[in-house]
Amino acid sequence: xxxxxxxxxxxxxxxxxxxxxxxxxxxxxxxxxxxxxxxxxxxxxxxxxxxxxxxxxxxxxxxxxxxxxxxxxxxxxxxxxxxxxxxxxxxxxxxxxxxxxxxxxxxxxxxxxxxxxxxxxxxxxxxxxxxxxxxxxxxxxxxxxxxxxxxxxxxxxxxxxxxxxxxxxxxxxxxxxxxxxxxxxxxxxxxxxxxxxxxxxxxxxxxxxxxxxxxxxxxxxxx
Numbered sequence: 001x002x003x004x005x006x007x008x009x010x011x012x013x014x015x016x017x018x019x020x021x022x023x024x025x026x027x028x029x030x031x032x033x034x035x036x037x038x039x040x041x042x043x044x045x046x047x048x049x050x051x052x053x054x055x056x057x058x059x060x061x062x063x064x065x066x067x068x069x070x071x072x073x074x075x076x077x078x079x080x081x082x083x084x085x086x087x088x089x090x091x092x093x094x095x096x097x098x099x100x101x102x103x104x105x106x107x108x109x110x111x112x113x114x115x116x117x118x119x120x121x122x123x124x125x126x127x128x129x130x131x132x133x134x135x136x137x138x139x140x141x142x143x144x145x146x147x148x149x150x151x152x153x154x155x156x157x158x159x160x161x162x163x164x165x166x167x168x169x170x171x172x173x174x175x176x177x178x179x180x181x182x183x184x185x186x187x188x189x190x191x192x193x194x195x196x197x198x199x200x201x202x203x204x205x206x207x208x209x210x211x212x213x214x215x216x217x218x219x220x221x222x223x
Contacts, residue, residue, distance in 0.1 A: 003066060007024050008048065008210070009049050009063075010049070011043055011046065013045070019032065020033050020065050032054075034077070034078040039077060049065055050065075066078040074171065074208050087112075094116045097114040100112065100113045100114075110149075110153075122153060122162070123166060124153060126146065126166070126168070128168065129170050136171070136175075139187060143187055144186075162200070163199045163200065165194065167202065176219060176220040178221070178222045201221055205217060
C-alpha cells in the first residue's frame with residue numbers, strides 16, 4: 001500500500017477529530033486527520049508527522065495526516081490503510097481464495113468474504129496504533145461497534161462459515177498484542193469468548209515507511 005506526494009511536517013494542534021494543524025516547509029497547513037480515534041499518545045505537540053498532499057489543489061485541507069514518529073518508532077495512523085494492506089496480503093494467506101470486499105451479512109458488513117476450496121470465510125480487519133513499551137493494544141477508545149462485529153463473527157460459525165479477525169498493527173518490531181481491557185472490558189471479553197468458540201484471531205505487524213505500509217509477520221497474541 002503506497003502513498004504519493006508525501007511531505008514531512010511538525011504537528012502543532014488538533015482542534016477536533018478530523019482536523020489538525022502542522023508546519024510544512026515553513027507554512028502552517030490545515031490537514032485532514034485520517035483517523036477519528038483519540039491518538040493522544042501519538043499526536044503530541046512538536047512531533048514529526050507525514051502528510052500526503054491531496055490531488056485536488058482546491059480542497060479545503062491540502063494534506064492528509066497519515067503517519068507519525070513516536071520516539072524512534074514510525075507509526076501509520078491512517079484508518080483506511082489496514083484494509084488496503086489486508087487486500088494485498090490476504091492472497092498470501094488464502095492463495096486459492098476468491099476475495100470480495102465489503103461483504104454484507106445480516107445487519108453487518110464485514111471487510112472481506114473469501115471462498116476457497118469449498119470454505120466460506122468472513123474476515124474483519126482492525127487497525128492497531130496504540131503502543132506502550134512495545135506492547136500493542138486495541139482499542140484506544142471504547143468501541144461498541146467493534147464488540148458488535150466480534151459478536152457477529154461468533155454467530156457466523158453456527159451457519160457454516162469460518163470467521164477471522166485480523167489485527168493489522170500499523171508499526172514494526174513489537175512484543176505482543178493484547179486487548180485493551182482497561183479501556184474497553186466488553187470488547188476484551190467478547191474477543192476472548194470469540195477465540196474460545198472458534199473465531200481465528202490473527203495479529204500481524206507492518207513494515208512502515210512515510211510512503212508505504214506492508215503487512216509483515218505474525219505477532220504473539222495474549223488474550
